Amino acid sequence: MHAPGRFKKAFMEQLLLGLRAAGQASKSMGLRERRDAVRLSSDVAMALASSSARGAPPPHGATASWARALVARHAAERRNEALLRRIMGGAGYEMALAAAAAARGRKDARSRRIVRRSRRVLSAGRKKRTASGGGGGGAMAARRMVKARMKVLRTLVPGADGLRGFSLLSETLDYVACLKTQVELLQCLCKGSRSRLG
Amino acid sequence: MESRAAGGGDYIASLLSSAPRLDFGVLGGVPGMDGAAGDGGDSLEKFCGDPGFAERAARLSSFSGQRFAGAGGLFGLPPPALAASNGDFGGSREASSVSDPASAMRDANAKKRKAPAAAKGKGKEPPCQAGEQNDSDAKRCKTDGGDKREESPVKPKAEQAGSDVSVEDSGQKPGKGKNAKPVEPPKDYVHVRARRGQATDSHSLAERVRRERISQRMKVLQDLVPGCNKVIGKALMLDEIINYVQSLQRQVEFLSMKLATVNPVDFSNLPALLQKDMFQACGPSASSVFSLESSNSGFPFSDQGDVFQSFVPNGMENQCNLNPLDLALSQATSAQYAFQDGTPSSNLQQRNFWEEDLPSVFQMDNGQSQENGVSAQSFHGQLQAGHMKMEF
Numbered sequence: 001m002h003a004p005g006r007f008k009k010a011f012m013e014q015l016l017l018g019l020r021a022a023g024q025a026s027k028s029m030g031l032r033e034r035r036d037a038v039r040l041s042s043d044v045a046m047a048l049a050s051s052s053a054r055g056a057p058p059p060h061g062a063t064a065s066w067a068r069a070l071v072a073r074h075a076a077e078r079r080n081e082a083l084l085r086r087i088m089g090g091a092g093y094e095m096a097l098a099a100a101a102a103a104r105g106r107k108d109a110r111s112r113r114i115v116r117r118s119r120r121v122l123s124a125g126r127k128k129r130t131a132s133g134g135g136g137g138g139a140m141a142a143r144r145m146v147k148a149r150m151k152v153l154r155t156l157v158p159g160a161d162g163l164r165g166f167s168l169l170s171e172t173l174d175y176v177a178c179l180k181t182q183v184e185l186l187q188c189l190c191k192g193s194r195s196r197l198g
Numbered sequence: 199m200e201s202r203a204a205g206g207g208d209y210i211a212s213l214l215s216s217a218p219r220l221d222f223g224v225l226g227g228v229p230g231m232d233g234a235a236g237d238g239g240d241s242l243e244k245f246c247g248d249p250g251f252a253e254r255a256a257r258l259s260s261f262s263g264q265r266f267a268g269a270g271g272l273f274g275l276p277p278p279a280l281a282a283s284n285g286d287f288g289g290s291r292e293a294s295s296v297s298d299p300a301s302a303m304r305d306a307n308a309k310k311r312k313a314p315a316a317a318k319g320k321g322k323e324p325p326c327q328a329g330e331q332n333d334s335d336a337k338r339c340k341t342d343g344g345d346k347r348e349e350s351p352v353k354p355k356a357e358q359a360g361s362d363v364s365v366e367d368s369g370q371k372p373g374k375g376k377n378a379k380p381v382e383p384p385k386d387y388v389h390v391r392a393r394r395g396q397a398t399d400s401h402s403l404a405e406r407v408r409r410e411r412i413s414q415r416m417k418v419l420q421d422l423v424p425g426c427n428k429v430i431g432k433a434l435m436l437d438e439i440i441n442y443v444q445s446l447q448r449q450v451e452f453l454s455m456k457l458a459t460v461n462p463v464d465f466s467n468l469p470a471l472l473q474k475d476m477f478q479a480c481g482p483s484a485s486s487v488f489s490l491e492s493s494n495s496g497f498p499f500s501d502q503g504d505v506f507q508s509f510v511p512n513g514m515e516n517q518c519n520l521n522p523l524d525l526a527l528s529q530a531t532s533a534q535y536a537f538q539d540g541t542p543s544s545n546l547q548q549r550n551f552w553e554e555d556l557p558s559v560f561q562m563d564n565g566q567s568q569e570n571g572v573s574a575q576s577f578h579g580q581l582q583a584g585h586m587k588m589e590f
Contacts, residue, residue, distance in 0.1 A: 145433040166415060179447065
């Protein structure tokens with residue numbers, strides 16, 4: 001797992017650079033566009049920093065999928081193209097696009113599988129429910145609650161769509177940690193800039 | 199300067215005050231600890247690698263004089279717990295001496311984590327002993343059901359509950375909660391201590407391993423998400439986590455909106471402005487920073503130049519990255535450099551990011567912005583120097 005200090009630094013650096021790039025691009029944009037640019041650059045910063053901070057210490061294959069999915073999500077929108085290109089370089093942007101396309105393909109296949117499976121489970125579940133009745137009712141309710149919440153979590157955490165159970169929690173953990181850092185850094189920047197202006 | 203630090207630069211100072219300590223060669227210890235913790239021998243430690251993140255985060259935050267505590271417990275660990283480690287880390291400059299208390303703490307933490315995991319398992323058994331097949335038992339079984347979907351999703355509930363109960367019942371009668379029976383078959387790489395009398399076939403062991411992993415994760419999440427300690431139970435905890443993630447995301451939106459109201463022109467000034475705060479934060483390195491600032495060319499980049507080296511394959515060490523970066527940024531406004539140098543290396547590094555291989559995406563393809571050309575060039579220069587490690 002990455003060292004948080006290093007992650008923070010990498011994040012901050014990347015964020016500053018990204019913001020600078022965004023600032024160059026958005027001299028004339030409206031507030032909302034600027035806000036989106038800021039958010040984009042901070043997300044990209046987070047993703048890149050997390051990969052870099054995590055890359056060295058832990059073994060390979062430990063890159064969080066949320067990072068790539070996050071960047072891919074941003075890359076999917078055409079209007080971000082210029083900014084993304086500037087921040088990540090043309091090659092990086094192409095890779096982000098490729099990742100976005102791959103994610104979409106995966107999602108389609110997965111959704112089809114899910115529909116099929118849910119149909120099967122539903123027909124079986126009806127049998128289950130009539131069989132278990134009272135004693136198992138509580139268990140079933142708890143399980144359903146957890147399942148529902150996992151579903152919500154999957155929508156929240158980027159790139160966690162196909163994950164189950166343990167890996168979902170892993171991704172959530174990473175994502176939460178990075179989100180916290182992101183918020184802190186953004187607050188820090190806000191304070192810093194405010195103290196300059198004010 | 200002090201008043202300024204107390205004001206806006208507080209966060210930034212706290213953010214960067216970890217840098218000088220790491221500069222002092224504790225660096226050798228910190229990444230050593232991280233590395234060791236990352237690939238610790240016991241695979242359980244691997245799981246604890248992530249939870250260890252929180253611990254290590256807290257330990258590192260102790261460098262900043264526990265200001266992170268004021269920042270809301272960024273990593274969710276209580277500051278008093280770090281008081282001991284602070285003394286250790288602050289005092290020692292040797293990698294070995296740092297890694298020792300670090301590893302000791304890591305082991306202690308790992309043991310702490312293993313114990314609660316075991317305790318949790320033990321704690322779960324007594325409710326089952328009452329023989330009731332409902333909530334408490336079901337709660338345990340539900341984690342199975344949730345995760346073992348691949349096994350048999352259509353298994354009737356009764357049968358599944360029956361099998362689980364049989365697993366647990368046999369465990370309870372002989373010695374409830376006796377964890378010491380060494381009936382452990384070495385299952386590939388995870389050594390699970392089978393409880394006395396429990397079924398030791400591969401299925402139930404796998405179940406138990408999964409359950410423990412999940413409960414470990416939930417524990418770490420509990421530490422990470424504030425306010426999760428009061429809730430017990432997966433569903434409620436997940437509720438809290440969801441709320442927390444949503445609130446964080448909203449906060450990010452709000453903050454980015456706030457930042458956007460800042461005049462974008464300020465973005466270029468920002469690093470230079472921040473740097474003044476950083477001067478106070480990073481004490482000894484600041485002098486070299488400013489000496490660099492005065493000279494307008496050819497940074498030595500011996501200490502700080504490894505901004506980009508940390509993202510190079512070898513980069514294990516942390517350093518005062520922010521300073522030279524902003525230095526570069528502020529300087530580059532006045533300097534023009536060819537930036538084609540950075541391109542090939544940055545492409546390679548970004549490919550690593552996408553291939554899950556190596557960190558180093560930070561060397562963004564800065565072909566477009568000249569300020570990054572500065573650092574790119576210096577990085578490239580050091581690339582040619584032949585060694586990628588950081589020197590102090």
